[in-house]
Amino acid sequence: LNKLELSELDKKHYLHPTTPPRAHYLSGPSTIFTEGKGIYLKDIEGKERIDGVSMLWNVNLGYGNEELAEVAKQQMLKLSYSSSFSGQSNEPAILLAQKVASLAPGDLNVCFFTSGGSESNDTAFKLARFYWKVKGQPEKTKIISLEQSFHGVTVGATSATGIEGFNKFTTSNAPNFLTAAAHVLNAELGDKSDPNYSRSIRGIIESEGSDNIAAVILEPIQGAGGVRFPPDGYLQAVRKLCDEHNILLIADEVICGFGRTGKTFGVDNWNIVPDFLCVAKGISSGYAHLGAVIMREHVREAFIQSDEMMFHGFTYSGHPMACAVGLKTLEILERDQIVKNSRLRGEELLKGLKYLESNYKHITNIRGLGLLAGIELVKDPENGISFDPAVHAAALYTDICMDLGLQLRYFDWKGTNTVALAPPLIITSQQVEEIINRMSDAFKRFEKQI
Ligand code: PLP
Numbered sequence: 001l002n003k004l005e006l007s008e009l010d011k012k013h014y015l016h017p018t019t020p021p022r023a024h025y026l027s028g029p030s031t032i033f034t035e036g037k038g039i040y041l042k043d044i045e046g047k048e049r050i051d052g053v054s055m056l057w058n059v060n061l062g063y064g065n066e067e068l069a070e071v072a073k074q075q076m077l078k079l080s081y082s083s084s085f086s087g088q089s090n091e092p093a094i095l096l097a098q099k100v101a102s103l104a105p106g107d108l109n110v111c112f113f114t115s116g117g118s119e120s121n122d123t124a125f126k127l128a129r130f131y132w133k134v135k136g137q138p139e140k141t142k143i144i145s146l147e148q149s150f151h152g153v154t155v156g157a158t159s160a161t162g163i164e165g166f167n168k169f170t171t172s173n174a175p176n177f178l179t180a181a182a183h184v185l186n187a188e189l190g191d192k193s194d195p196n197y198s199r200s201i202r203g204i205i206e207s208e209g210s211d212n213i214a215a216v217i218l219e220p221i222q223g224a225g226g227v228r229f230p231p232d233g234y235l236q237a238v239r240k241l242c243d244e245h246n247i248l249l250i251a252d253e254v255i256c257g258f259g260r261t262g263k264t265f266g267v268d269n270w271n272i273v274p275d276f277l278c279v280a281k282g283i284s285s286g287y288a289h290l291g292a293v294i295m296r297e298h299v300r301e302a303f304i305q306s307d308e309m310m311f312h313g314f315t316y317s318g319h320p321m322a323c324a325v326g327l328k329t330l331e332i333l334e335r336d337q338i339v340k341n342s343r344l345r346g347e348e349l350l351k352g353l354k355y356l357e358s359n360y361k362h363i364t365n366i367r368g369l370g371l372l373a374g375i376e377l378v379k380d381p382e383n384g385i386s387f388d389p390a391v392h393a394a395a396l397y398t399d400i401c402m403d404l405g406l407q408l409r410y411f412d413w414k415g416t417n418t419v420a421l422a423p424p425l426i427i428t429s430q431q432v433e434e435i436i437n438r439m440s441d442a443f444k445r446f447e448k449q450i
Pocket of ligand 1: 117121280
């Protein structure tokens with residue numbers, strides 16, 4: 001079918017996630033992708049563009065990887081599906097669990113498989129509560145998350161999500177979720193004079209009572225919140241706080257996991273070990289619907305000390321094809337030194353972004369670690385004057401980039417105009433340069449249009 005025919009069918013029958021339904025119904029799909037190879041995408045009009053964000057921060061090994069396609073095909077032919085209920089198992093799931101344990105820090109040795117990030121976080125919330133139940137403290141149920149966090153869209157994950165649009169999408173959320181101010185280091189270290197003290201994790205633990213709190217969840221680096229980095233020492237402070245108050249720590253590594261930040265996991269940048277580490281996206285590089293909750297030995301120990309049944313699990317937990325693809329993804333990650341590439345190419349990307357900052361007037365607040373980076377667009381960086389929200393500066397800039405063959409994402413929550421970069425981890429130096437060149441051309445046009 002041609003673009004027009006597909007657009008008409010799309011408008012009529014396809015309700016899209018994170019898209020305004022009315023505008024979409026009127027105008028149809030903005031792009032219909034048809035092909036992908038490496039870091040390049042092609043749409044139905046034959047236009048090629050670089051995927052500068054790995055689509056949804058997930059296509060870490062790029063498109064059209066033959067090894068991943070082959071392993072999926074072979075596994076589908078050999079055993080297309082098997083359950084993991086009632087103790088039944090399959091080889092790819094077992095080997096993937098072992099591989100993940102070998103990569104995860106500390107004694108994060110036990111995996112529970114899911115089909116994606118929201119399911120992983122929901123599972124971690126339930127397992128944290130189950131942990132306290134089997135330990136004889138069933139009243140420890142509350143979950144603390146951070147402002148501007150994104151943890152997914154199932155009822156639990158959306159209730160933990162701090163970004164207002166998602167959190168307030170419906171008029172009712174799950175109970176026992178609390179939101180803390182993000183990244184207020186001094187308050188977390190105990191400084192009561194910090195203006196955010198009462199809204200900090202520490203302040204909330206004090207007001208709610210640690211006996212009521214099951215877990216704290218955070219992203220090592222916030223993604224959809226606007227690529228927001230914690231101050232140095234923050235993750236260590238939160239880990240210590242949780243230990244002192246007998247509260248579990250959940251790291252949402254759905255974006256950061258498996259090399260995105262130049263280390264295998266985001267938490268590896270700050271040398272902490274959470275009690276649960278939730279992954280998805282990069283574990284299969286977007287080739288299969290797969291996620292996992294990795295838990296520490298003491299968590300599994302609590303479960304096996306009890307006679308309770310694990311009344312939790314998805315039809316697709318431990319799906320053999322998804323796990324075979326996951327296993328191959330992680331083998332490629334190690335064999336091809338993808339994490340190292342992320343670190344080295346990330347340094348080049350950051351340098352390129354700083355070059356753009358020194359050459360164009362509306363860029364500021366460049367930050368990046370590995371191949372996860374963000375920039376902000378402001379009207380006047382020297383005097384700290386933001387663009388009028390009505391001009392939608394970040395949207396305009398990413399539209400121009402798109403037109404010039406570079407797919408990026410923007411976040412304009414709370415008046416910031418953040419543009420995010422997270423290219424596939426297989427990117428070469430030359431391709432990083434190509435991204436910077438296209439961004440540079442886009443800035444020239446942006447300055448004329450804004
Ligand atoms: N957690 C984080 C940090 C994410 O960025 C996302 C998705 O972008 C999720 C969880 C939800 O993952 P999924 O869309 O696979 O449910």
